[in-house]
Amino acid sequence: MASQDLSAPFTLYSYTYSICALMVQMAYEMRGSPREGRPDLKLERKMVDIGLESREQLSEFYLLKVNPKGVVPVLANEKVLDKPMPESIDISYYLADWYPSLLPVQHKEAIRELLEELHKISFKLLTFGTQTKYPSIAVDWMREQIQRPDISDEYKKALEYKAGLTKGWADNHSEADLAEAETRARAFCAKIIALMEKRPEEKDKITYIFGPEPTLLDAHVVVFLGRVYEKKRFDLLPPVLVQWHEQLRKTGMWERAVPAGTTLPPMW
Known part of the structure; x- marks a missing residue:
């Protein structure tokens, strides 16, 4: 059983261009104040090179000790967690337990439903298409x-x-699968716009999906939009979301969460 030494730093196994890892990192950048009685969570990124030359995610250490699925992100802390925590949504909810403003009570149900819907979209297909080898x-x-x-x-x-x-x-990247991912992306974007239209107006300020404070939904959505934006799939992005995303790309949060400035890996 972990000792619950909350001052111990956490390790986030990540990759510079992993969309899901970047979503977690963006949630951390948007975290707000910690729950009463908790210190600020210390998060240290450990980059895992998943390129064709290194394949660190397929190493014996990573598969046996970190994540048998061989993917990032994974959150680890031997003094707090009983075992490494995979899955970007689970890690994000863990951060939200530490930082309540990421999952405000009044929007909790909507955030959970929309995060589930977002992660049903095939990011891989939208990124690599059907011809990737x-x-x-x-x-x-x-x-x-x-x-x-x-x-x-x-x-x-x-x-x-x-x-x-x-x-x-x-075996599962047909043109029909890609078309489904595109349909899901358009439907999801429409739901985000519908929520934004209900926001209180904040002139000359960056506002988030529900208003002036960011949530987990903002963290995941802005990175998703970044991937689609960088692929130049503007047929999937309504202009209002393009504009909103471009505003957030200019912030320090984007610079810290997305150190390469882009979510797209250079080899593709």
Whole structure:
């Protein structure tokens, strides 16, 4: 059982261009004040190079000790958490428990519903399209590693599990799937605009989805819009969301959460 030493720093396993990791980092940047009795949560990013050369997310350490799914983000703190916490939504809710303004009571239900809807959109398809060979290349590499006699049985099993997950993605990126992702994106954006239209007016100020204070929904949405914006898919983005996103790109929060300035990996 973790000791609950709340002053101990947390590690966020991340990747410079991981959309889900950047959503968590943006939530941290928008965090507000901690719950009464808690210190400010110390968050340290540990970059995991998931590129074709390094494949650190497929290392024995990462698959066996951090995340068997071989993805980022993961939140870890041996003094507070019983085990590493994967999944960007779960990590975001953990931050919201620490920083209540991220999940205000009056908007809690709407935020939860819309975050679930947002994460049903295939970010991979909107980013890489249907012609990417990356999943197949990754599966081939893992199958080669599994045949090596000098790795542990535990690592082989971990690679087999991860290869199965990756092959599932490799076999599931048809044009119909892409069209569904685009439809979901348009419908989601329409819901965000509908919420924004109910905001109190704040002239000459950046306002967020529900008003003057940011929430988890803002953190995830602004990064999602960034990915679509950087792909130049303006057919999916209404002008009002383009303008809102461009305002937030100029803030220190964006600079800190998205250190490369873009969510798009250079190799693609």
